[in-house]
Amino acid sequence: MTMRQPVRAAGRLSASEVDDVLALAAAAAELDGTYPLSEDIVLRVRGDVATQGVHLLSYAGDRLAGYAFVEDAAGELVVHPQFRRQGHGSALLAAAGDGPLRFWAHGDDPGSAAFAERNGFHRARVLWQMRRSLLEPLPDVPLPDGVTVRAFNPDSDEQRWLEVNARAFAHHPEQGRWTLEDLRSREAEPWFDPAGFLLAVDIADTLLGFHWTKVHPAAGDDPAIGEIYVLGVDPGGHRRGLGAALSVAGLRHLASAGLTVSNLYVDESNAAAVALYRRLGYQVYKTDVNYQRS
Template sequence: MTMIRSTDRLTAAEVADVLALAASAELSDGVYPLSEDVVLRVRNGGGRHLLSYADDALAGYAFVDDSGELVVAPDFRRQGHGTALLAAAGDGPLAFWAHGDEPGAQVFAEKNGFVRARVLWQMRRSLTDFTAESVLPEGVTIRAFSVGHDEEAWLGVNSRAFAHHPEQGRWTLDDLRLREAEPWFDPAGFLLAVDIEDTLVGFHWTKVHPPSGDDPALGEIYVLGVDPGGHRKGLGVALSIAGLRHLADAGLTQAQLYVDESNTAAVNLYRKLGFAVYKTDVNYQR
């Protein structure tokens, strides 16, 4: 018998069950089914969490917000849990990310009236041969992020740089603080470009992922932005190189980033920096 529970905050036991379900799906599918933001919501609350049970076993999980995610445990697939989670999410407009451009997700989406709306590329490049050096515009220097000092300035530049981005441009102080509390957070890798008055004009926030499966430790261009109100020619390229130089100097041999397929300017920049498409995530909307 299928039972659906809806909550805005999971219990500690439910958090463990959801993360265990995600891990089992990754083993089966070869791709982790939850984004970083959803994992943070699983652990800390926020949004709407739907849990589908077969008797006492967690069979499926969905996160519902402006854009959500849905995963069914490998042992419980094709038993109606995905359909039940969609029904519990409601009849209105919905959007879900599918990590990995998998045929099963395509069939499930089409069957339930969803269309392919956005494509997010993960791009990678080797850092073993990275020799580029950053050349900053005149009057601009780079320093590390200072916790407790730079949050509001960074949020302002981030919101302007990503004003038309459906997720990144809406970050709040709580979103930033959640990440500051994560084990991976390192202010030394959160590079801020400032002018002679220490006004923030751009940033390159890097992230280091520990080794996982066949993947070595990965350095990531986590968020890269330039304030459009104080645009300086070449700052985006200079910040990109500075962050990659930081990761290479830290001993990382691989770098990754995520970028919308439709963001032609960013895609062209990253291709020029030696990145190539490694994996595809798809956002389906109804």
């Protein structure tokens, strides 16, 4: 067995460390069938978004065996399949410190659950990935009176979108805290398309809600997938049925682009959103679990 080295902490990763972390994540995804890092963490790994968090790296000799990112007592952790059950996961948790801590596990894996329980974590939150075919008919859901849909304009819509997003997701621990840097980092991604970022506005062009779609290219056995990336309605200007109408408008946009499958992510506990998506024909496809240590 290669000797495990002390965990190293870094505020920013070097180019070679970025490559090593992404290669480790790819190796874990190949074995586990699900990618172990969220989009938000990948942006921080690459340095596309500034962070006050810390990158934790566990080595077996000179090879990266495990990686974790922690910010505001929350993060994600992954161990290379070749180095599992050798103490790297526990060493990363120890380096993250004592006290309250939350970690996402992508995929509801029994091994992750057992590891969490051994280290004093309990199952605190569940995120569902849901999917539906875009070849099946979509319901006809008209927009409320006086509301139209137009595309997002990066030159004029950024700040007011951030304000509506913050109100719509005021109680969401991740989405509601987006900054201008978070938004612009997504605008710089190859997948960003303002034509698929739909805004619902009234006659005065007041932003009432939005449906931001995202297209994932085909990979492995998966076809190209059109995602309901972020869907929100301003609670201060809520129009009955606007969420459903925006959902269908975005799905029609994706279907018109030739996509045949759509997905989305939603908290299991968000009963209203889950009910909407089930009415639109979505079914649970995969599960992510947030484990918490009090």
